[in-house]
Amino acid sequence: MELHAVDKVEEITGEDFREGYYNPMKPLVITGLSKQWPAYHKWNWDYFNSIVGDVNVGVYNNVKSDAYTPVNTADDYMKFGQYIDMVRKGPAEWRIFLFNIFEHAPQLTQDFVWPEYLMKGFVKRYPMLFVGGEGSVTHMHFDIDLSHILHTQFGGRKRVLLFPFEEQYKLYRKPWEVMSFVNFEKYFDGHESKLELEKFPALKLAKGYEVILGHGDTLFMPSGYWHHMEYLDSGFAMSLRALQSTFTGKLKGAWYLLGMRNIDTLFKKAAPEWWYNLKREKTFRDAGKELENIENTGR
Numbered sequence: 443m444e445l446h447a448v449d450k451v452e453e454i455t456g457e458d459f460r461e462g463y464y465n466p467m468k469p470l471v472i473t474g475l476s477k478q479w480p481a482y483h484k485w486n487w488d489y490f491n492s493i494v495g496d497v498n499v500g501v502y503n504n505v506k507s508d509a510y511t512p513v514n515t516a517d518d519y520m521k522f523g524q525y526i527d528m529v530r531k532g533p534a535e536w537r538i539f540l541f542n543i544f545e546h547a548p549q550l551t552q553d554f555v556w557p558e559y560l561m562k563g564f565v566k567r568y569p570m571l572f573v574g575g576e577g578s579v580t581h582m583h584f585d586i587d588l589s590h591i592l593h594t595q596f597g598g599r600k601r602v603l604l605f606p607f608e609e610q611y612k613l614y615r616k617p618w619e620v621m622s623f624v625n626f627e628k629y630f631d632g633h634e635s636k637l638e639l640e641k642f643p644a645l646k647l648a649k650g651y652e653v654i655l656g657h658g659d660t661l662f663m664p665s666g667y668w669h670h671m672e673y674l675d676s677g678f679a680m681s682l683r684a685l686q687s688t689f690t691g692k693l694k695g696a697w698y699l700l701g702m703r704n705i706d707t708l709f710k711k712a713a714p715e716w717w718y719n720l721k722r723e724k725t726f727r728d729a730g731k732e733l734e735n736i737e738n739t740g741r
Contacts, residue, residue, distance in 0.1 A: 443637075443645060448604070448653040448661070456559040459662075464561055464590070467664040469604055469651055475660045476594045481553035481680075482658055485596050487526050490678075493547045495523025501536045525573070529676040534575030537673070543571045554594075556682065560662075561590060563685040570681045574600075574673035582613065582622040582670040586703060588695035589683040591663040595655040598677020601630060605650035607666030611728040612648040617721045618706040620698070626670045644729035647736060655679075665691065 449463075452474040463470045476482045503517045518536075528534050544550050556564050574580070576598070584607060585591065603626060605613060614623040624642050630652075637645060654674070655661055663669060665686050685692055709717040 444649045445603075445652045446650070448651045450653075454560075459560050463662060464664070467606065467667075469653075469664065469667065470662045471653060471655070472660045472662070473658065475557060475592075476554070476596075476658045479554040481550075481596065484553055485550075485678075487530060487597070490543070491523045491526050493550075494543055495521065495526070497522045497543075497546050499525060499538050499541055501525060501538055503536060529573070529575035533577045534676065535577045535579070537572070537574035537578040537580065539570070539572045539580065541571045541573065542568065544569055554680070557592065560592075561684050561687075563590075563687060565589065565683045565685060568683060570683075571678060572681060573678040574671075575676045576673055578673045579627050580669070580671040582624065582626050582668055583620045584610075584666050584668045585663075585683075586620050586695075586698045587683070587685075588665045588691060588698060589685055590665050591667075592660055592682045592684075593655075593663060593679055594658070594660040594682075595677065595679045596657060598657075598673060598675030600655045600677060600679065601672045601674055602653050602655060602661065603629065603650065603670040604652070604663065605648055605668040606664075607668065609648045609650065609668065611732050612644045613668055614642055614645070614725050614729055617724050618702055618709075619721070622668070623722070623725055628672070629670075630672075642729070644732045647732060665695075 448469050448471050450471040450473060452472075454462075454470070454472060459470070462468070498519055499522050501518050501520060522538075522541075525536070525538065528536070551569070554569075556566065558564065572580075572593075582603070615621070616623060624637065624645060626637065629636050639645060650668070653661065686695065706717075
């Protein structure tokens with residue numbers, strides 16, 4: 443893989459953001475955006491526990507989904523307060539994602555500002571909280587609705603691996619899904635064997651980005667960007683989503699969300715092994731074409 447550092451700025455004007463990052467679809471970390479929000483100092487484990495500790499939440503382990511498992515199916519449920527107690531004690535490979543904490547505590551929406559000077563189209567009904575214990579992993583995927591994302595880290599550190607949507611075949615995307623066949627867990631520990639490059643040779647051609655987010659860092663992930671996240675410490679982050687500005691982009695996101703996902707879930711239930719094998723064959727065929735193109739062009 444060829445990985446580059448993500449650009450970082452303390453602050454940026456709307457014009458510079460759109461010209462340098464939004465329009466060319468390039469990721470960016472803004473380190474000063476959240477420092478203007480009450481949430482930057484106010485949000486912590488104790489505060490969340492006091493206001494939503496009794497809420498029942500779905501939690502997810504590090505096991506990748508298989509032929510039988512629909513995406514986004516929780517592995518267990520517990521009170522949010524119990525979860526907080528667990529991750530505070532040390533390594534805990536459990537995470538919470540797509541938790542709309544604001545439905546249970548709407549006052550939290552007063553603790554941040556929607557940065558509409560950067561881009562329009564924010565889906566204000568659905569700011570989401572993402573929480574993870576030290577060692578927990580969000581496996582490589584792209585967001586199914588193809589929204590642009592502003593992902594702000596509030597507690598702990600998180601390592602993020604990013605690839606443009608166009609790298610999908612080099613990443614061994616599962617057809618009719620938003621996931622990769624490759625397990626990137628602990629890819630960064632220096633052992634190439636972790637990525638099984640002999641099994642997934644096209645992965646060597648993938649070009650992307652890598653960054654470690656700390657408290658207050660806001661990552662701009664353009665629409666369709668693949669991302670893999672590993673919690674280096676127990677922590678939490680908030681994502682603000684904005685729909686694409688073009689009608690075509692909105693339509694494609696709606697198809698993925700309402701059409702593609704339902705078709706995949708149907709076949710996973712009706713003929714899981716046949717469907718899995720069919721997708722696997724297509725995935726490796728597409729990856730093989732990427733390798734052939736490199737051989738033919740000599741680049």
